[in-house]
Amino acid sequence: MRVFVCSLAVALGCILSCHVATAESPESEDGFIKIFDGKTMEGWKLAEENTDAWHVEDGKLVCDGERCHAFYAGPLAPMKDFHFKAEVMTTPGSNAGIYFHTKYQPTGWPKFGYECQVNVSHGDPKKTSSLYAVENVSADDLAAAGIKDNQWYTQEIIVTGRRIQLIVNGKTMVDYTEPENKPAFDKNFERRLDEGTIALQAHDPKSVCYFRNLRVKPL
Structure with missing residues (x-):
């Protein structure tokens, strides 16, 4: 018994x-919907330059080549208000990014929308979870959050109306409200909320970064 x-x-x-x-x-x-199946790049459209910079490996999207952007082109696009989550891992000296409210373009750096920076130890002082060139996260801020190379962290992006929240491992790094009638970022970039898609950035051959468990909840 x-x-x-x-x-x-x-x-x-x-x-x-x-x-x-x-x-x-x-x-x-x-409410969250997967936008990467972990096996293929179905639902994603690569820019026309340096397409060998992206591949799928053991459930991960991997970037390890010259500049190339992978744009989400699945049924949820375009998005307006949403909650995005992904697990990200950088290797030492690497730089990448997660664009949102952006649009497909075959070459160049994305001209539309905002970029959530992916960078723990690359020389660029704008570190992971910076709203690139708008509200930047410093190396000290990142260290305080316990984010390190070769370790997975969870990146969240929440857009509601004109408000953008960037959150790492549950810690809010940026809480930004876009002003009404915001002027253009500069002549080359239109950093403004409207609607659009997600794009992942392969930055350069020395920057190897990993993304997995990408999912979105429309709001």
């Missing part, structure tokens, strides 16, 4: 453990 009871307790413990793991997995998050 004791053996039976112990076995039952172990079985129940395993069931509960499995349930908790499932509840915490990205696939189970209420």
